[in-house]
Amino acid sequence: MRSWKPRSELHTSLAAALMSQTKPAAASLTSGTNAAAAPPDLPAAVIAWLVQLTLLYGVPFEYLVADSRLLPTESLRFFYVDRNWLDRLVDGALSVGTGSSRENVFNEQFYESVYSEIDRQQVQFRFNLRRRAVPNDTPAAGTFSGFLFRSVIVSTWPGLEVQGFLKNKLLSIVRQDRLSPGVMLVIFNGVPDTVNMIEPSEGLHMGVVDTDDPATVKVVLRGLGYGNFPAGIPISEGSGFLSATTQYRSGTGQPAGVLNIGALVGDMQSKMRTKGAIAPDGKITPGAFGIELVLGAGLQAFTRGAPDCAKISGGNGDGH
Secondary structure, X not given: OOOOOOHHHHHHHHHHHHHHHHHHHHHHHHOOOOOOOOOOOOOHHHHHHHHHHHOOOOOOHHHHOOOHHHOOOOEEEEEEEOHHHHHHHHHHHHHHHOOOHHHHHHHHHHHHHHHHHHHHHHHHHHHHHOOOOOOOOOOOOOOEEEEEEEOHHHHHOOOOEEEEEXXXXXXXXXXXXXXXXXXXXXXXXXXXXXXXXXXXXXXXEEOOEEOOOOOEEXXXXXXXXXXXXXXXXXXXXXXXXXXXXXXXXXXXXXXXXXXXXXXXXXHHHHHHHHHOOOOOOOOOOHHHHHHHHEEOOOEEEEEOOOOOOOEEEOOOOOOO
């Protein structure tokens, strides 16, 4: 059970808090008087533990995925979080301090206030862990949703970035954790219509982008500082960007997956000459070739309602 204090101590403090406060209040509730009982003053550590519990910290994995076949290797499963189920988790945790019918009556009076405090702190929890200010417009007690992702990508890229959008508004993430080397859990505060997974952006990526032809790849061409094309900025052409293409090497004795670099350089030089975006001698230097091959972090977008449930955005020249 993940917590800042041992689970047994938290349960002991919870029981002590409830036992010390419920008896007199429960007596007034059952004595026929109209005196209002004061809400329970649960220790901050107990509330923090309950908040973690409702964010599924410490919940056995088999409660989330009843059968491993529901989450096979290289799969992604989206879900909604049932708040009634979370409330029953809280009920079960609080029941440890209930030893009589009077205490049950007392708890019934104040469960809602406990739920409200948990709802308020749920959306703040990850911001506090990251020592960031909580935005003023962060909604509480809304619908949570998320996904479980089981893939070699999780272990290969520990810094994998995740974004969720609803009508182009970025949703906050209330939890993002690796449950094991190959399984990631993400929970959003809301229900996104688009989820982006992005390669870690702190590294330098170089490569090419696939095309509709499996034998052909392309490179979106960037300016090199010549003509009216600033260095590093993709060169526009029509509604898209200027690009050069090449194919994989073919022929006897050629290994699979090796690009024809000579053809790629030739197409780069030809396309950039037509734009006046190349050196006066019309040649691509090794340094310029390296600039053209730089990729932004690759982005995989999952869109709700899309025919294929997902779409891929390339990582060269489109901002990602």
